Amino acid sequence: MIATTLHGLIVDIDRKHSDVSRYNELRLGIVDSIRLPKSSWEAVSIDVGYIHFTDIQSHIGAINSYDFFILSPQGSPWSSYRGEEVESLNFLGRLARQLIVCKNAPFLGICGGHQFLGMAFGGEVGFIDNNFRDFRAEKYPSDCLAERDSVNITTMRNDPIFDGLPPRPAELSVMENHVEEIKTIPPGFVNLASSRLSKIQIMRFPGRIVYGMAFHPERGWGLDDQDKENSASHGRIMLANFLKMVCIAKSAL
Secondary structure (H helix, E strand, O other): OOOOEEEEEEEEOOOOOOOOOOOHHHHHHHHHHOOOOOOHHHHOEEEEEEEEHHHHHHHHHHHHHOOEEEEOOOOOOHHHOOHHHHHHHHHHHHHHHHHHHHHOOOEEEEOHHHHHHHHHOOOEEEEOOHHHOOOOOOOOOOOOOOEEEEEEEEEOOOOHHHOOOOOOOOEEEEEEEEOEEEEEOOOOOEEEEEOOOOOOOEEEOOOOOEEEEOOOOOOOOOHHHOOOOOOOHHHHHHHHHHHHHHHHHHHOO
16 A cells, blocks of 8 residues: 655646635545545545646745646636736746656646646647637637537547556547647647547656646546546546556655
8 A cells, every 4th residue: 555645736827816716626636536446545645735827936946845736727718818927827838848857747737737738848729619710809709619518539549547447449538628729739749539629638748747638637526426437437537547657656756
């Protein structure tokens, strides 16, 4: 039985002002997922902190104390970020690259965080609906293509993130809620899964515990669902697998 404590940090990349309660569902999903199903991992405890992306520079002194980082979803078009917001995003992108490349830090980007991770490493992000290529408003349009609720994705490569799931090519159910997507995968990354509308569903930096997921692995399940198959159970397993990889890496230090 592995007994340890993992310290994680959610980096909130939403334009809205800092709100530590915004990602309670994500925080609870992270804490609970590794206990599902019961196994040698049940002795692992997880502590998850929070910081808004505009405050990241003031947090640099503590950044090396975290075992993993979560780049959060966001609810505004990337083109709507302005001024100091753009400067803070650029700083966060440089910091993420440094932590990943130089420190081998584990990162998981979720939905908008997946897109941000792609942009930080040189990938291109845009609307799923190409009719909105030049969209510049503050809020997402209501009449464009989007992936919502339960969506089937198909795995394309073998990877530890799929441990406990059917072998490729497998069709997995995940919870989606996004209008923008990664159009071109960043150099050095590989694509692990695809859907009908959005081709880059899970990307990984090979050899590192660095993943982006276009969907929400934390949504739609709870401890009461541990013995049930539902539209979110595959995401739950992938979230647990990410944390198990972090735990193994920490125990090897």
